[in-house]
Amino acid sequence: MVLTDIIVDIIYLFMMVLVWTKLFSLGSGQIGGFVLNDYIMYYIISMLIVMFYPAIENYFSSDVNNGNLVIYLIRNLNPMIRYYFFSMGSDIFEIISMSIIFIISSIYFGYFIISKILLFLVFLIIAILLTSLFRALVSLIAVKTQRIGGVMGTIFLTMSFLSGSWIPLNLFPDIVQKIFYFLPFQYMRYFPAITYLGKTNTSQLVFGFLISILWIITFYFLFKFLYKKAIKSFEGQGG
């Protein structure tokens, strides 16, 4: 299972490298201010960041539906924290293998700079907090409806697109990019990645930091409020 996931990751990465190499072979040395190596590295970092995103909604919805949530409600620990670390534990080999690819390619392409790594780690932590809170918030839908696959799929597909998973956001028109600065999504993937690539200046970093912290606080309090309501309407099926 883990090995299959790792192979799928490598195939996806290989496809992206092929697509961008072909695009760059057609002409210009820069697309959207990025050179070929930037794009290759962008997808590697982007995939590494995703590894830290837990499938909270899957665990939560299945525990709500089969009534197992009761086990977590009798502990003084929010079940979302348990789901996060449980998910991390399941993905640990994928994280390690992706980190190895990340370090080797960083050294090879000349991106391995300590100050950049430290800055990246700060935005990675922000991205993890932001995404986990967003996913935990969305997972609460499971209390209201039994089959959440479709709703979740739509939400996460949109989130994935807006966070720059398929196309880096620098390829969008300027006005759209400006709007993205105020939304939480680009801080989930695009922003930490371009920070590592050295494509952000100090004012962008400060602005990005403040906006993402604001979103974390908003999501946190919204989650706290809605979680209480959701648990109140949970009926704990089965004996």
Added chain:
Amino acid sequence: MIVISNSNIIKTENLTKVFEKNKPCLHKSIIKKFIYYFKPDKEEVVALHNFNITIEKGEFVGLVGQNGAGKTTLVKILSGILTPNSGIAKSNGFIPYIQREEYVSNIGVIFGSRSILEYNIPVIDSLRLYAIIYNLNKDESEKRIEYLSNLLEIKDLLHTSVRKLSLGQKMRCNLVASFLHHPKIVFLDEPTIGLDALAKEKVRTFLKEINEKEHVTLILTTHDMDDIEELCERLILINKGEKLYDGSLNEFKKEHVKKKYISVTYSKVKDNKLFDKTKNEINIKESSKTYFEGEIDLNNSSRIIETLFNCIDITDLDVRETPLEDIIKDIYCELKR
């Protein structure tokens, strides 16, 4: 405002819980069926109705009732999982469903049909994780694990992963996890369900000992009347969300036991006429040439036994009270009628 005295640990006042469930779709029109798919017709099921109980510290209370009577709903409200529609519950100084996060550090809950231990890791790791969640000191928690493991005889199982354990072993490990943090109250929802006789005995011995030694308040729901007879001094009988009986087990028996059960083995009949007459007073369930067993009226029991001694040569006599199981079964049958 609910007033709770010092000796009381749990008190509920007019607790009512209503669940909504979908009515079956009986529409013939396809349009109505389509509408039903998005907006099903609902009906209300009353799980608890104006339920009042007071439980004192250190009590061992047995909750008995048919499936769907409201026992588990009561346990879930008292452990903070469910919120009642009306009424109030107070337990260990908290309103469980409002102050759930603070409240649960002082209680333990066992669900017979679910395991509270992590499925894929060894029992000891799950227990240590619980010790961290409950903020226990490392040395203290190790000592506690050792003490409880000895009591429940699970020392050899501590390094086995939960998925490899049998039902009885899993239940004993779950009990260790539930009593790890010195809880003041433990709710046991059918802890002996599906266990063999030996495993049941181990669980019962443990519960009895921990109740006596640590004065933990224990609330037990079960369908096994042997659990109640061996463990509980107080019985609460629930039916359709309402209390049918609340009092001591002995009083309950006195109130409901109207018959005794006798088994007689004899070598010869001394007085045929008297024997036939006496047998008419016995509701015979099974008989052979030199043996019979059946029910006799409680008020006439000593007279009937005395007469039997006069008319037959008894080689073996066994007189038993009607088992609690049969009494409860009779009550359920009466309720259905």
